Amino acid sequence: MAPPFAVAVAAVSSSSPLFSSSSSRPILRRHPLLGSISVRPRHRSAVASAAATESAGKLLLEVHGLTASVKETGQQILKGVDLTIREGEVHAIMGKNGSGKSTLTKVLVGHPHYEVTGGTILFKGENLIDMEPEERSLAGLFMSFQAPIEIPGVSNYDFLLMAINARREKDGLPALGPLEFYSVVSQKVEALKMEPKILDRNVNEGFSGGERKRNEILQLSVLGADLALLDEIDSGLDVDALEDVAHAVNGLLTPQNSVLMITHYQRLLDLIKPSYVHIMESGKIVKTGDSSLASHINEGGYKSIASFV
Amino acid sequence: MSPPSLCAAPPRAGPPPPPLLRLRRRAVSSVAASRSAAPSVSDDLVLRIAEQLEDAAPSSPLLDPLRSASALSLLTTPWPTRRSNEAFRFTDISYLRSLPISTPTRTPGLAPPTPSSDLDSHVLFSDGRLVAASGAHVSALADMPPGHARDRAAAAVAASARFSHRDIFYDFNAVGASDVAVVYVPEWAKMADDPVHIMFAYSGSDGASLMMSNPRVLVIAEKGAEVAIVEEHFGVGEEDGGCYWANPVVDIIVEEGGRVVHSYVQRQSPAAAHTKWTTVQQNTSSKYEFVEVSTGARLNRHNLHIQQLGPETETELSTFHLTSQNKQIHDLHSRLILDHPRGFSRQLHKLIACGTGNGIFDGNIQVNRYAQQTDAGQQTKCLLLSPKAVVNVKPNLQIIADDVKCTHGAAISGDLDPNELFYFQARGVDAKTATDALLFSFGAQVINRIPFKAIEKKALAQLKELLAVSRQNN
Numbered sequence: 100m101a102p103p104f105a106v107a108v109a110a111v112s113s114s115s116p117l118f119s120s121s122s123s124r125p126i127l128r129r130h131p132l133l134g135s136i137s138v139r140p141r142h143r144s145a146v147a148s149a150a151a152t153e154s155a156g157k158l159l160l161e162v163h164g165l166t167a168s169v170k171e172t173g174q175q176i177l178k179g180v181d182l183t184i185r186e187g188e189v190h191a192i193m194g195k196n197g198s199g200k201s202t203l204t205k206v207l208v209g210h211p212h213y214e215v216t217g218g219t220i221l222f223k224g225e226n227l228i229d230m231e232p233e234e235r236s237l238a239g240l241f242m243s244f245q246a247p248i249e250i251p252g253v254s255n256y257d258f259l260l261m262a263i264n265a266r267r268e269k270d271g272l273p274a275l276g277p278l279e280f281y282s283v284v285s286q287k288v289e290a291l292k293m294e295p296k297i298l299d300r301n302v303n304e305g306f307s308g309g310e311r312k313r314n315e316i317l318q319l320s321v322l323g324a325d326l327a328l329l330d331e332i333d334s335g336l337d338v339d340a341l342e343d344v345a346h347a348v349n350g351l352l353t354p355q356n357s358v359l360m361i362t363h364y365q366r367l368l369d370l371i372k373p374s375y376v377h378i379m380e381s382g383k384i385v386k387t388g389d390s391s392l393a394s395h396i397n398e399g400g401y402k403s404i405a406s407f408v
Numbered sequence: 409m410s411p412p413s414l415c416a417a418p419p420r421a422g423p424p425p426p427p428l429l430r431l432r433r434r435a436v437s438s439v440a441a442s443r444s445a446a447p448s449v450s451d452d453l454v455l456r457i458a459e460q461l462e463d464a465a466p467s468s469p470l471l472d473p474l475r476s477a478s479a480l481s482l483l484t485t486p487w488p489t490r491r492s493n494e495a496f497r498f499t500d501i502s503y504l505r506s507l508p509i510s511t512p513t514r515t516p517g518l519a520p521p522t523p524s525s526d527l528d529s530h531v532l533f534s535d536g537r538l539v540a541a542s543g544a545h546v547s548a549l550a551d552m553p554p555g556h557a558r559d560r561a562a563a564a565v566a567a568s569a570r571f572s573h574r575d576i577f578y579d580f581n582a583v584g585a586s587d588v589a590v591v592y593v594p595e596w597a598k599m600a601d602d603p604v605h606i607m608f609a610y611s612g613s614d615g616a617s618l619m620m621s622n623p624r625v626l627v628i629a630e631k632g633a634e635v636a637i638v639e640e641h642f643g644v645g646e647e648d649g650g651c652y653w654a655n656p657v658v659d660i661i662v663e664e665g666g667r668v669v670h671s672y673v674q675r676q677s678p679a680a681a682h683t684k685w686t687t688v689q690q691n692t693s694s695k696y697e698f699v700e701v702s703t704g705a706r707l708n709r710h711n712l713h714i715q716q717l718g719p720e721t722e723t724e725l726s727t728f729h730l731t732s733q734n735k736q737i738h739d740l741h742s743r744l745i746l747d748h749p750r751g752f753s754r755q756l757h758k759l760i761a762c763g764t765g766n767g768i769f770d771g772n773i774q775v776n777r778y779a780q781q782t783d784a785g786q787q788t789k790c791l792l793l794s795p796k797a798v799v800n801v802k803p804n805l806q807i808i809a810d811d812v813k814c815t816h817g818a819a820i821s822g823d824l825d826p827n828e829l830f831y832f833q834a835r836g837v838d839a840k841t842a843t844d845a846l847l848f849s850f851g852a853q854v855i856n857r858i859p860f861k862a863i864e865k866k867a868l869a870q871l872k873e874l875l876a877v878s879r880q881n882n
């Protein structure tokens with residue numbers, strides 16, 4: 100097997116200027132192999148390394164006993180989720196349809212349809228549950244929607260410009276004008292092999308399924324994120340598109356950024372190598388392993404994991 | 409067009425126009441006689457206004473047939489109330505009676521600075537008086553040299569006396585208009601890229617009365633001709649013009665294969681009343697494209713009347729009304745009458761009501777017996793941004809022909825789509841900013857259809873400003 104992060108490392112060096120949101124923090128060298136997390140060089144400050152005692156990356160997301168229900172009906176969907184993600188890690192969640200994967204990501208970003216009824220969520224040590232959705236986004240959390248909606252009347256370009264300027268305002272930077280922004284965004288459009296015309300169109304209006312997914316990744320590549328939650332970015336994408344998207348995602352990965360992807364397919368996991376694979380069932384993470392867990396499911400289905408150790 | 413409903417049609421051409429019927433109660437016996445014949449329906453307020461207008465309007469032989477017919481009609485037309493008149497069922501026009509009417513003095517005193525246009529062809533009305541008309545195909549009716557164009561225009565003005573759907577506002581205008589600005593585009597002339605800019609500037613009087621103006625425009629696109637007009641209505645002077653009553657009429661005739669591109673921006677003073685008629689007659693294979701943005705006036709009523717005169721016409725109507733101040737009323741009454749085969753029409757009406765604003769939309773489309781294979785679509789979308797805002801929406805398609813495709817949809821919502829708001833928030837944009845952006849885009853979807861950049865930009869900037877102000881107020 101090739102070193103899991105070979106793609107990522109190459110992509111980072113070729114396209115690192117794309118990713119700007121965490122450039123203020125020191126760049127660490129990515130650990131070359133999944134299994135070698137523990138031997139990762141520690142360049143971190145004493146405080147930080149004290150926080151992350153045995154394992155490598157700093158804690159990014161800590162979810163404990165998270166329960167959540169649909170606001171309108173009170174129907175409980177998440178039934179005690181535990182999940183820990185550290186900087187530089189790639190996680191994948193798999194699980195049957197309806198097991199609560201999308202709900203988990205939506206709850207993490209504060210979707211108004213759901214109510215957290217118990218448990219804790221810490222993001223970079225801060226209580227996420229108390230934060231507005233836009234604050235979570237500005238704190239470095241990004242979710243690509245499984246089914247991105249249309250916003251009629253708002254052009255993709257204006258949408259991205261508003262989003263980038265919200266970020267710049269928070270960082271105390273002057274707002275970008277429409278012209279300045281063009282050079283930034285056109286590079287990203289090109290990198291994703293999208294039609295430049297897509298910028299003039301209204302957000303997702305009349306977009307094909309694949310175009311919508313790519314558009315989500317375009318937003319990610321323009322805005323950057325410390326933790327990207329990618330909900331089935333592989334569904335609806337053709338083979339070539341999947342590679343473009345995976346390349347872009349890998350390009351965003353640095354030792355500080357993490358990705359949590361939801362997928363049903365091995366193909367994506369071959370392109371973006373996960374350090375951890377979780378299995379979700381009835382609103383809980385019931386099993387965690389490395390990428391071999393995914394191949395196991397791929398071969399034997401979910402019923403086979405009961406016997407898988 | 410159907411025969412006159414209330415009055416005898418004056419002859420179209422040939423014999424000299426009949427003498428002007430006077431409304432004076434004392435002076436003219438014929439009117440006194442007709443009054444006594446139908447005393448129960450005479451309305452003092454209507455007569456008082458009509459007399460005032462008549463006194464103020466200079467004589468104009470070419471307008472006389474129309475004036476006489478309208479004067480006669482006013483004798484028997486009561487002031488419309490919500491109870492007595494279906495067309496005003498939801499529209500409270502009592503604002504028009506809140507102050508006595510005054511008419512502009514004959515000699516403009518300290519006229520506020522007159523706006524100028526960047527466009528070569530332009531027309532300027534100041535308090536209803538036509539003060540400038542320049543451009544290749546633009547003239548005051550009174551100044552047109554004798555000839556075909558003048559005959560055509562005069563006949564069209566006279567024929568509007570037989571317009572059977574008119575109401576008192578149409579008649580007030582006919583009685584009070586001092587002249588008609590005529591845009592006459594001869595056969596096959598193409599000037600759709602080079603619009604005629606028609607500016608209607610208004611100002612109030614002392615605040616103790618509503619100064620009433622009755623500007624009138626006639627647009628004729630002859631066979632194969634293409635023309636664009638941009639109408640702008642606005643107040644000038646202190647307090648954006650303050651308190652006044654604008655009562656304009658624009659009549660449009662599109663002959664076979666002709667095309668009229670019509671943009672209309674109404675940003676009157678917040679204390680103004682604006683009652684507007686737009687009538688359009690579309691002949692075979694003609695095209696009429698209309699975009700309206702109305703944000704001004706305390707009371708705004710637009711009657712948009714489109715009559716098909718031949719087959720295969722195309723009609724596109726896009727309108728946006730914003731009530732951003734309290735008690736503001738915006739009313740669109742549109743009627744599209746299709747009598748011939750294979751017509752195509754699309755109508756989009758959008759409305760935002762804030763505060764205690766009131767929006768009314770009555771959108772009538774008649775697909776009559778011979779209008780087979782008509783394709784008519786109508787959409788209306790209303791946003792109510794406060795619990796006290798009210799909208800009355802009455803889309804109505806009357807379909808008699810059996811082989812037609814008609815679609816319509818009406819959506820009224822009290823909120824922006826929470827999923828759309830969340831999408832913005834998920835990308836770091838706070839709910840307030842996202843709300844502004846979504847409201848702006850709601851209106852921009854209509855404004856973007858104005859084909860002239862400068863006008864479009866101005867309307868967008870104004871929308872942004874009004875939304876910001878209304879947000880601060882609420």
Ligand SMILES: Nc1ncnc2c1ncn2[C@@H]1O[C@H](COP(=O)(O)OP(=O)(O)OP(=O)(O)O)[C@@H](O)[C@H]1O
Pocket residue numbers: 169174176194195196197198199200201202203212245
């Ligand atoms: N807003 C909602 N209202 C009602 N039910 C909901 C809502 N959101 C989620 N659910 C229900 O919760 C369960 C989990 O849904 P979720 O979308 O999280 O599943 P998933 O694991 O992402 O499935 P898939 O693999 O099909 O995308 C489903 O049964 C779904 O119907």
Ligand SMILES: [Mg+2]
Pocket residue numbers: 200201202245330
């Ligand atoms: Mg899902």
